[in-house]
Amino acid sequence: MKKILFGIIALIILIGGSGFAWYKVTYGGGTYYVQITKDGKEKQETANGKKFSRFTYNIDSYQKDGKEKKVEFTAGHNLRKEAYLKLTVNSVKGVTSWEEVKKAEVPKEALKKLNNNS
Known part of the structure; x- marks a missing residue:
């Protein structure tokens, strides 16, 4: 009984670890910081018969x-x-997520570079 239980636990750990590794490779990545200094480039798109705008930013981070x-x-x-x-x-997909942060949350070296570019 202990061997079966050990086997099941090992299988769960293996599957969970593989899923976590897949998630990190697919959606994980390095953390970079930017400061928005100009408007994004607007592009009109259509999905399901509805028009909407997407704003594209090309920026140093x-x-x-x-x-x-x-x-x-891009942003909506x-x-x-x-x-x-x-x-x-x-490294494969580019920017997978972004969130606004306070200036105090930006690391000093990144903030120094961002302020030099403004």
């Missing part, structure tokens, strides 16, 4: 150590100027 990377991402609305964003950048 910085990791906490100041390492730079040019990124492109024009983002607030002077807003700081924290991006998750996947």
Whole structure:
């Protein structure tokens, strides 16, 4: 009975670990920071017969150590100027997520680089 229970637990750990690894590869990535200084480029799109706008941003982003990377991402609305964003950048898919953060949450080296570019 103990061997069966051990086998089941090992199988659950193996499947869970594989799922976590897949998720990290697919959606995970490095953290970069940007500051929005201009409007995004608006593009009209249609889905299910409804028109909507997407705003594209091509911008330099910085990791906490100041390492730079040019990124492109979209938003469903024009983002607030002077807003700081924290991006998750996947090496294959590019920017997979973003969220607005306070200036105090941006690491010092990244903030220094962002302020030099303003």
